[in-house]
Amino acid sequence: MMTCRDATALASHQLGGTPSVRQRLALRVHLLMCGACRRAARQLRATVALLHAIGHDEPGPSAAREAALLDAFRRRDG
Numbered sequence: 001m002m003t004c005r006d007a008t009a010l011a012s013h014q015l016g017g018t019p020s021v022r023q024r025l026a027l028r029v030h031l032l033m034c035g036a037c038r039r040a041a042r043q044l045r046a047t048v049a050l051l052h053a054i055g056h057d058e059p060g061p062s063a064a065r066e067a068a069l070l071d072a073f074r075r076r077d078g
């Protein structure tokens, strides 16, 4: 099974890219088994969605905030 570190990295990467089917499946399995990562991934998605909703008319600053957020998420040591 993938580690929490791998899962958070993939979850945050997923927002900006397209992971392989295998990666998505591994992440899904991890999220099913790991409540901490499940909550973190849900919060990350909700926060990013909120940032998009608030700042979609100013892509520069919004992208910077999103990058800072993703960085903070990646640093979180599950």
Ligand SMILES: [Zn+2]
Residues within 6 Å of the ligand: 003, 004, 005, 007, 030, 034, 035, 036, 037, 038, 078
């Ligand atoms: Zn985990």
